[in-house]
Structures are given as C-alpha cells and as structure tokens.
Amino acid sequence: MSLFGLFPRKKTASAARDRLQILLAHERTGGGGSSELLAKLREEVLAAIAKHVSVDETRVNVSMKNEDEMSIIEIDLEIPHADLPRLRLAASR
Amino acid sequence: MSLFGLFPRKKTASAARDRLQILLAHERTGGGGSSELLAKLREEVLAAIAKHVSVDETRVNVSMKNEDEMSIIEIDLEIPHADLPRLRLAASR
Numbered sequence: 649m650s651l652f653g654l655f656p657r658k659k660t661a662s663a664a665r666d667r668l669q670i671l672l673a674h675e676r677t678g679g680g681g682s683s684e685l686l687a688k689l690r691e692e693v694l695a696a697i698a699k700h701v702s703v704d705e706t707r708v709n710v711s712m713k714n715e716d717e718m719s720i721i722e723i724d725l726e727i728p729h730a731d732l733p734r735l736r737l738a739a740s741r
Numbered sequence: 742m743s744l745f746g747l748f749p750r751k752k753t754a755s756a757a758r759d760r761l762q763i764l765l766a767h768e769r770t771g772g773g774g775s776s777e778l779l780a781k782l783r784e785e786v787l788a789a790i791a792k793h794v795s796v797d798e799t800r801v802n803v804s805m806k807n808e809d810e811m812s813i814i815e816i817d818l819e820i821p822h823a824d825l826p827r828l829r830l831a832a833s834r
Contacts, residue, residue, distance in 0.1 A: 667768040668778070675760040677822075685761070689789060696785035700778060729770075 665707075668697070670723040683719035690721050701727055758800075761790070763816040776812035783814050794820055 670693055674686045690710065707726040713719065763786055767779045783803065790796075800819040806812065 664770070666770055667766075669764070669766040669768075670782075671762070671764040673760075673762040675762075677757070677759055685793060688793065689763075689786075692789035693782075693786060696782060696789070699785075700781065 664729045665726040668725040672721040674719045676717045686719045686721055757822045758819040761818040765814040767812045769810045779812045779814055
C-alpha cells in the first residue's frame with residue numbers, strides 16, 4: 649500500500665515555519681496485545697527530533713489512537729525557519 | 742489535520758506477522774531546500790527499530806518521494822510473532 653499523497657500541501661498560518669509529520673502505525677494480526685512497542689518508538693523518535701530541533705521553539709502535537717488490532721501515533725511539529733540551518737548541519741554529520 | 746483511519750485493516754498474507762508502518766513527511770514552506778533532516782530521521786528510526794526487532798527476521802521496505810516543497814519517507818515492516826514477547830519486554834524497560 650502506498651500512502652504517498654496523503655499529506656495535502658495546505659499553507660500553514662506562518663510562512664516562516666516548516667512542518668514535520670510522523671505517523672507510527674502498529675497493526676496486530678491475531679488480535680489482542682497492547683502496543684508498548686509503539687509507545688517506546690514514540691519516545692525514541694521524539695528524542696531523535698530533539699537532537700536536531702530546539703523543542704522550546706517548536707510547536708509539537710502528539711496524538712494516539714488505540715483500537716483492538718491497531719494503534720496509531722501521530723506526531724506533528726512546526727519548526728521555525730531559524731532552526732533550519734542548524735538542522736541541515738546536524739543532518740549532514 | 743487528522744490522519745487517523747488512513748491505514749485500512751486489511752489482512753496480510755501471513756497471520757503470524759504484525760505490521761509496523763512509519764511515515765515521515767517534511768513540508769518546506771517558502772519552497773526550496775532539500776530534506777537532509779528526513780534522511781537523518783529515517784536512519785535514527787531504523788536504528789531504534791533494530792534495537793527491538795531482529796532485522797534478519799523482519800521484512801523491511803523503505804521508499805522515499807521528493808517533491809519541490811515536500812519529502813515523504815515510508816517505512817513498512819512485517820514483524821514475526823516470535824519477536825513480539827521480546828519486543829514487549831524491551832518496550833517495558
């Protein structure tokens with residue numbers, strides 16, 4: 649399944665911010681069980697982002713949905729452009 | 742924007758595998774620039790997963806799409822159920 653094209657290019661309120669969206673989805677076949685794995689990955693992803701972005705300047709929104717066989721975590725960040733040169737430097741290391 | 746409900750609950754070929762999907766999307770306002778940030782996050786996310794899942798037993802598929810103002814990385818894994826007790830143990834630490 650391709651999920652490309654699911655992120656519409658709507659303009660955000662501030663033109664001086666980039667947007668980073670991360671979706672984590674865990675589908676459990678056979679039913680049952682919780683998704684501690686996803687909760688753990690959420691922490692590790694947020695820690696990885698915090699290495700590159702000054703979190704106090706960044707608007708972060710995390711939401712989670714749990715169903716019987718599916719858990720989804722959505723992480724949504726707006727990153728000020730002032731952070732971007734630092735991001736590119738860190739990312740190229 | 743809520744992206745919940747975008748992952749349909751289709752049955753996979755093997756009932757003995759869970760499915761983990763990760764989407765990373767970087768929307769660059771003002772246009773231009775590349776997405777080294779996303780490539781870096783991809784590496785960190787794959788490393789985080791490898792801490793909890795035996796990668797040789799896991800089917801991993803990574804795809805990337807680059808446009809002018811948007812980059813999207815999709816990571817798709819099928820995890821054998823034999824790994825799950827280990828995952829839960831690692832995640833609860």
